Amino acid sequence: MTTNNTKTAIYCRLACADDMRMEAQRKSLLQFAKSQGCDEVSEYSDNGKIGTTLDRPGFNQLTEEMRAGRVKLIFMRDISRIARNDLLTNDWLEQARMLGVEVMTKSDGNITTSTTTEQDLIDKLQKFINVYCTESDEEESE
Numbered sequence: 522m523t524t525n526n527t528k529t530a531i532y533c534r535l536a537c538a539d540d541m542r543m544e545a546q547r548k549s550l551l552q553f554a555k556s557q558g559c560d561e562v563s564e565y566s567d568n569g570k571i572g573t574t575l576d577r578p579g580f581n582q583l584t585e586e587m588r589a590g591r592v593k594l595i596f597m598r599d600i601s602r603i604a605r606n607d608l609l610t611n612d613w614l615e616q617a618r619m620l621g622v623e624v625m626t627k628s629d630g631n632i633t634t635s636t637t638t639e640q641d642l643i644d645k646l647q648k649f650i651n652v653y654c655t656e657s658d659e660e661e662s663e
Contacts, residue, residue, distance in 0.1 A: 530594070531551060531564050531596045532565045532579065532595055532596070533598070534602045536570070538568050546598055549598070550598065553596055553625075553627055554596045572603070572604045574604070575613060587616075587617060587622050588620065593623065595617070595622060595623070596625050598628070599629065600629060600632065
């Protein structure tokens with residue numbers, strides 16, 4: 522895992538704007554990052570932005586930082602925070618992997634490492650689609 526010497530980030534997203542739930546997601550991810558040895562963390566978020574596209578202000582900023590080599594470790598609640606489209610998600614994760622960026626979720630652990638293959642990413646996406654998507658939809662409708 523990446524150490525404190527590189528920039529670490531958290532990314533939060535909710536489809537329906539909800540400041541309280543966004544703050545809860547933020548605190549949970551900060552605690553998760555700290556448990557992984559990361560104390561200095563940059564925060565990116567999109568409150569009230571749906572995941573059918575990657576074109577979201579906070580996500581765009583995070584992606585720019587990643588491409589510039591300023592972010593090497595990203596924490597998210599689950600893989601659906603990237604997008605609700607498996608092709609978009611897979612392409613973005615492959616880009617992160619090629620740039621040497623680790624993406625960790627609370628539900629799946631480290632989903633991009635230098636040893637992760639494209640088939641591994643597809644398998645993880647299928648797992649997500651079959652299990653987590655329904656749970657996330659139920660949470661967001663509450």
